[in-house]
Amino acid sequence: GAVVSQHPSRVICKSGTSVKIECRSLDFQATTMFWYRQFPKQSLMLMATSNEGSKATYEQGVEKDKFLINHASLTLSTLTVTSAHPEDSSFYICSARAGQGNYEQYFGPGTRLTVT
Amino acid sequence: GENVEQHPSTLSVQEGDSAVIKCTYSDSASNYFPWYKQELGKGPQLIIDIRSNVGEKKDQRIAVTLNKTAKHFSLHITETQPEDSAVYFCAASRGTGRRALTFGSGTRLQVQP
Numbered sequence: 001g002a003v004v005s006q007h008p009s010r011v012i013c014k015s016g017t018s019v020k021i022e023c024r025s026l027d028f029q030a031t032t033m034f035w036y037r038q039f040p041k042q043s044l045m046l047m048a049t050s051n052e053g054s055k056a057t058y059e060q061g062v063e064k065d066k067f068l069i070n071h072a073s074l075t076l077s078t079l080t081v082t083s084a085h086p087e088d089s090s091f092y093i094c095s096a097r098a099g100q101g102n103y104e105q106y107f108g109p110g111t112r113l114t115v116t
Numbered sequence: 117g118e119n120v121e122q123h124p125s126t127l128s129v130q131e132g133d134s135a136v137i138k139c140t141y142s143d144s145a146s147n148y149f150p151w152y153k154q155e156l157g158k159g160p161q162l163i164i165d166i167r168s169n170v171g172e173k174k175d176q177r178i179a180v181t182l183n184k185t186a187k188h189f190s191l192h193i194t195e196t197q198p199e200d201s202a203v204y205f206c207a208a209s210r211g212t213g214r215r216a217l218t219f220g221s222g223t224r225l226q227v228q229p
Contacts, residue, residue, distance in 0.1 A: 044160070105217060109159045
């Protein structure tokens, strides 16, 4: 149980284009999902928190108009990187928490984004 | 906000030896402390966690201890195996719902066969 998937696992796009990453909880309903970014040999940095049916809460320094998050259902959240630039190249990882009363967060396998 | 410090940044042990990774946190209201294992190119995997009402938790070769007074917690891996080689992250949070995890900087564990 507690499986989180991400799609795609890898994506290469040209500078100026937009890329959408999907995060799904496969065997539980996730009331809260989190999006992280991880640069090589660094820790995970929280980008935003999303709850189903409401607007995402972004961390300081994360541009909400550039990183669009939509938590459309209890099993799906999407992150769209708009007008991508080479500095957006990173490993994007989502996590999900099942229910308001649960502590555990389960992570997806990550998406490697390369912007050329 | 919460700040989590993790040491050491790298750790090399011989197969069969024990490994210990330590973390400290700053927010006395934090009450949940998970540990994650991340292999190259993959997402973090939850390996063990502890809540603030417990001082120690064990799962086979892995154990976690928590000292609330000193605000530090540790991961202990006994009888290490080459497949334990990975990056380990500690984290802390105030709990459930929308409260996110704050991660430590990670420890790269290398188990030499």
